[in-house]
Amino acid sequence: MAEVILLAEQASEKGTFRRTLPYLRPHRFALGVTLGVVGLCAVAAVALPPLVGRAVDAITAGDRAALTAAVVALFAVVAAHILLTRHSELLLMRAGEKVVRDLRERAVERLAAAPLRFLEAHRTGDLLRRATGEVAELANFVRRDLPNLVVIAATLLFTTVMLLVYSWFLLLVLAVVFVPPALYLLRSFHRRAEAVFGGQAAAETAVAATMTETLTARELLATSGALPGWLRRVRRENDDVVAATRRTSWAEVRVEGVSLIEGLAQAVLLGLGAWLAIEGHVTVGTVVVFVLASRTLFDGIGDAAQLVGEFQVARTGLARLLDLLESPGAEPAARGGGSAKRLPPRGELVLEGVGYSYLDGTEVLRSVDLAFPPGERVAVVGATGSGKTTLGKVVAGLYPPDRGRVTYCGTDLRELPGEELSRLIALVPQDVHIITGTIADNLALVPGLPGEEAVAGAVERLGLGPWVAGLPAGLATGTGVRGERLSAGERQIVGLLRAALIDPAVLVLDEATADVDPEIAGWVERALAELCAERTLIVIAHRPETVALLPRTVRVADGTVRSEGTAVRP
């Protein structure tokens, strides 16, 4: 089996910032300007205490001119600070939103391009949470907390430099006696934060994934009697979320000890500063600067502590999102670009020594050699679980084989760009995926967005006019949520119409196994008869009537194939 790299529920946060850099690079200009404005904003905030200090010194010296200058400067700096704060927040938000929008787009592109194997190996809820929940949390962080965090970091840095200039001694007291315990509290919080916040994200993901499965497996749960057991599981996972949230709250509460240290520091600075001022070592203004600035300092440390929690949540989510974005492999159908090679619209499809397994050691297909000359019509038959559907998906290029190769006109399907592959080979699966909307919306889901005329032409060609006329609103008939108003047979008719719009060289139809009523089966047969003209038709047949319609039969058994109509060519 080809290796599938599983995404860890709790992603490693090592190097998250470095991994984010490539996604920031396209926005470096906007981010640079933003950081410049943030820096100015922090300078304005830091300039306030010295101006108050200067005003106090001017009052004690009875210097009117100096007092007026200090007050005017104070007004100007306050006004500049207000304007710059608003502006920097807006700029930060805008730059952050651009980055988040890019990440969101990339996540959707990544999921659309992910190999089937990768998608099947993960719970849908987990992938959805990475692409939606984690991105939403990141967007919240960017809108709400990132502006504060950046302004606080810049303010802390500039305040420290400013205090050093005013009195190295008082700064030393502050730095040696009070900052270490505050930092110790923060560090111990930080150390616990990764585990507790990561645990909370993992517990929430488990609940989200189970919620999704509750909806997708609703019929099974309603009919199998498994509901009570399932609800017990939901309750257990829900309890895990509560316990994880309690741990994160407790970690946040402990860090609030920083406020206590702040009160003590201010009292000591006031007492020590007053003594130094009386002794004539510093001015009264310097003491005022220290008391005010130490408040800015501790407020900054306290706010940063609160925000570190949010930052941690965002970092955890970002790491999980980056894991998804960096997961290897892309589905051929979603590959863009590639070779510009256009293959002939009709040609031979060949399987050479094809092997495929979902699980290690259990090969569903073993060394399959098959050739489908252009225009051939083949029924693929075999017991339930023998591998017919798997063969269909390998033939359509959805599962690249683990061994051997599938070629069209001699070219390996793996080498074809996505668009070319979907133009050449169309697969109509057993249960055609229908999006919520109208039948017309569903028919539009083919390359080139066909107009009404093209759709009407396809309906006409496949002889489905009377079927469409019998629908309540023709092609504008609603399909219900994910097509629940359409029967399995009707879904296949939609699939065949899509195939007619694509006009592929090879059409693979995995016949619906659910009971298809005879009228719908009649429409499907008629449509197939029209579609098979001039193209290769491979039908994974479940009904004897279908097998009887097709000149060649291929039987799948024990992971290999045997031809019962015409010879199998290696």
Ligand SMILES: Nc1ncnc2c1ncn2[C@@H]1O[C@H](COP(=O)(O)OP(=O)(O)OP(=O)(O)O)[C@@H](O)[C@H]1O
């Ligand atoms: N996504 C999957 N992951 C793991 N095993 C799978 C997966 N899909 C199919 N299988 C297994 O592969 C084997 C072949 O399945 P496949 O659906 O190809 O058989 P089939 O002949 O089409 O069956 P049916 O006639 O019931 O549709 C089965 O044992 C099945 O359990």
